[in-house]
Amino acid sequence: MKSHFLLLIILASWTKQVFAQKQIAITIDDLPTISRSMNTDALRAELTDQLLGHLKQYKVQATGYVIGEKLVKDGKVIPAQYDLLMKWLKAGHSLGNHTFGHVGINTISAAAYERDVLGADTLLRSFLHRQHAELKYFRHPYLHRGNTVEKRDSLEMILAKHNYIQAPVTVDNDEYLFAAAFEKAVSSNNPPLADSVSNTYINYMMNYVHYYESQADSLFHRPIPHIMLLHANLLNSKALGLLLSRLKADGYQFVTLQKALEDPCYLTKDQYIGKRGISWIHRWALSKGKKGAFFKGEPEVPKFISNLTK
Numbered sequence: 001m002k003s004h005f006l007l008l009i010i011l012a013s014w015t016k017q018v019f020a021q022k023q024i025a026i027t028i029d030d031l032p033t034i035s036r037s038m039n040t041d042a043l044r045a046e047l048t049d050q051l052l053g054h055l056k057q058y059k060v061q062a063t064g065y066v067i068g069e070k071l072v073k074d075g076k077v078i079p080a081q082y083d084l085l086m087k088w089l090k091a092g093h094s095l096g097n098h099t100f101g102h103v104g105i106n107t108i109s110a111a112a113y114e115r116d117v118l119g120a121d122t123l124l125r126s127f128l129h130r131q132h133a134e135l136k137y138f139r140h141p142y143l144h145r146g147n148t149v150e151k152r153d154s155l156e157m158i159l160a161k162h163n164y165i166q167a168p169v170t171v172d173n174d175e176y177l178f179a180a181a182f183e184k185a186v187s188s189n190n191p192p193l194a195d196s197v198s199n200t201y202i203n204y205m206m207n208y209v210h211y212y213e214s215q216a217d218s219l220f221h222r223p224i225p226h227i228m229l230l231h232a233n234l235l236n237s238k239a240l241g242l243l244l245s246r247l248k249a250d251g252y253q254f255v256t257l258q259k260a261l262e263d264p265c266y267l268t269k270d271q272y273i274g275k276r277g278i279s280w281i282h283r284w285a286l287s288k289g290k291k292g293a294f295f296k297g298e299p300e301v302p303k304f305i306s307n308l309t310k
């Protein structure tokens with residue numbers, strides 16, 4: 001009896017250890033905000049406060065990626081937009097570069113891309129410096145990393161030259177479609193529909209987490225710290241708390257991007273050259289020669305969501 005009890009204790013602590021190994025970093029793109037309806041300074045501040053409230057509740061230290069052109073109008077900086085960035089910094093989050101004009105490298109020249117990287121750099125670096133914060137991370141618009149070898153190599157060179165660390169994504173998803181559907185439901189004054197979009201969104205995201213979990217297991221034969229891509233939109237300002245609570249209940253611990261990147265899996269070579277902006281897990285899988293069957297089971301956006309975005 002006593003030995004059974006001991007076995008139970010060992011099993012419980014082992015289970016806890018295994019669950020503790022699940023880690024995820026939260027990264028949020030298109031800062032300060034991306035929402036059609038939250039279109040005044042006050043509404044953008046409200047959206048930001050709600051997002052930051054969810055992150056605070058679950059003790060998440062996120063990284064946010066700023067689009068430079070959202071900070072200026074007619075050649076002048078917009079103080080209210082910088083105020084929103086201040087809120088992120090004061091809440092303990094890090095900010096990174098998401099280019100000035102949010103154009104993927106596949107569609108412009110390498111020289112134009114570099115100008116776009118520097119456009120946001122100029123607007124962010126001295127601002128962050130004054131707040132004793134660093135500008136070190138870069139997130140590629142649309143996750144595009146080059147559709148030719150030359151573009152891919154130029155991208156690597158440009159980002160290295162300006163001392164950026166590229167922020168990968170493992171849990172890629174079509175959250176933006178849910179965000180558009182949610183805006184539609186809210187603007188048509190249909191709370192039950194908005195709730196239905198938001199609940200479907202949470203389940204969809206958890207399915208995606210599990211999909212990439214099992215792919216990481218088969219690539220690395222162990223769990224890896226994941227990096228989730230989200231956007232600073234109205235949907236997340238309402239639903240992020242629930243998503244974080246589901247991740248926590250699933251055994252996830254929230255870590256910083258810096259901590260996630262310490263894992264050697266992020267040294268895996270990405271040799272994917274193509275026009276798609278895809279998860280780093282898929283990039284690694286394609287680089288390792290994985291074929292069709294490996295990619296099966298990817299969660300799909302339900303019809304009623306995509307219909308709402310039309």
Ligand SMILES: [Zn+2]
Pocket residue numbers: 029030098102141142
């Ligand atoms: Zn973006």
